[in-house]
Amino acid sequence: MRYGTVDVLRGVTFHANRGEVLALLGPNGAGKTTTIEILEGFRMRSAGEVSVLGTDPAAGDEAWRARIGVVLQSWRDHSKWRVRELLQHLGTYYEPYGKPWNVDQLVAAVGLTEHAHKKASQLSGGQRRRLDVAIGIVGRPELLFLDEPTAGFDPHARREFHDLVHRLSDLDDTTILLTTHDLDEAEKLADRILVLAGGTIIADGSADALSRRMATEAEVRWSRDGDLFVHSTSDATGFVRQLFAQYGQEIADLEVRRASLEDTYLALVRDFEAGDQEAAARSFEKRNR
Ligand SMILES: Nc1ncnc2c1ncn2[C@@H]1O[C@H](COP(=O)(O)OP(=O)(O)O)[C@@H](O)[C@H]1O
Ligand SMILES: [Mg+2]
Numbered sequence: 001m002r003y004g005t006v007d008v009l010r011g012v013t014f015h016a017n018r019g020e021v022l023a024l025l026g027p028n029g030a031g032k033t034t035t036i037e038i039l040e041g042f043r044m045r046s047a048g049e050v051s052v053l054g055t056d057p058a059a060g061d062e063a064w065r066a067r068i069g070v071v072l073q074s075w076r077d078h079s080k081w082r083v084r085e086l087l088q089h090l091g092t093y094y095e096p097y098g099k100p101w102n103v104d105q106l107v108a109a110v111g112l113t114e115h116a117h118k119k120a121s122q123l124s125g126g127q128r129r130r131l132d133v134a135i136g137i138v139g140r141p142e143l144l145f146l147d148e149p150t151a152g153f154d155p156h157a158r159r160e161f162h163d164l165v166h167r168l169s170d171l172d173d174t175t176i177l178l179t180t181h182d183l184d185e186a187e188k189l190a191d192r193i194l195v196l197a198g199g200t201i202i203a204d205g206s207a208d209a210l211s212r213r214m215a216t217e218a219e220v221r222w223s224r225d226g227d228l229f230v231h232s233t234s235d236a237t238g239f240v241r242q243l244f245a246q247y248g249q250e251i252a253d254l255e256v257r258r259a260s261l262e263d264t265y266l267a268l269v270r271d272f273e274a275g276d277q278e279a280a281a282r283s284f285e286k287r288n289r
Contacts, residue, residue, distance in 0.1 A: 009035060067143065080120070082120075094140075142175060176189075193206065210261070218257060
């Protein structure tokens with residue numbers, strides 16, 4: 001995807017299976033929003049092939065649009081509407097295409113029952129974001145795009161949102177593509193993680209598969225005679241077995257901490273950026289020869 005003379009996306013290739021939850025991760029400015037907006041048909045791409053529910057989003061009609069749900073990164077319109085009224089009204093739009101959510105169930109599902117009669121402009125940031133999510137799912141989409149849906153959520157709202165995502169994917173078989181900067185959230189929700197950096201997908205796999213690929217080490221902590229010890233190893237089980245063979249009963253406070261998705265993600269992006277810079281340095285040397 002080219003903005004002016006800058007290629008922001010250069011080789012983004014991935015596929016989503018029905019009912020899968022995909023998390024698209026990447027540093028600020030990596031092109032996550034651009035990618036999502038192209039898939040939603042909100043932004044025309046400058047090159048490449050895209051198929052969403054069997055249709056090129058650039059040519060998607062109303063019936064196609066009714067099958068997808070969209071939560072943009074920032075959405076600040078509808079401010080004069082009241083929560084329940086707005087969702088009721090939007091629901092009618094989807095009626096010809098299927099069975100939209102019952103409005104009260106929807107309001108409850110996103111945790112806005114107490115605020116159902118407030119104007120959108122009177123909601124707090126997190127409440128407004130819940131309304132955005134409700135607007136995105138009101139038509140029971142087959143495919144849902146969520147661009148930083150939980151930005152501004154408190155821990156409680158976040159937990160409720162996670163339950164909702166699980167419900168949508170498990171019960172309704174909704175396919176979901178979301179972006180987030182919260183790697184715990186990505187690990188909890190996503191069947192597959194996509195990492196976007198330098199305009200391409202540099203990793204695609206489950207959180208487990210990614211951490212195996214990076215072969216990040218586990219950290220073993222224990223205490224013996226009141227002293228604390230830490231050791232990094234790629235074979236935590238073997239190391240702990242040896243530890244007990246040697247010291248047995250003396251070992252206390254044993255803890256094994258595997259690499260989190262955050263460790264893996266940071267390592268991936270760091271390696272990618274280092275590689276990128278090496279490649280840049282090589283081409284610089286060539287030019288100066
Ligand atoms: N309309 C636009 N015109 C020009 N450049 C843009 C436009 N929208 C985004 N960009 C640039 O494209 C890059 C990717 O942006 P974006 O897709 O918003 O990334 P992300 O969502 O991963 O933070 C950024 O460098 C951004 O400045
Ligand atoms: Mg973005």
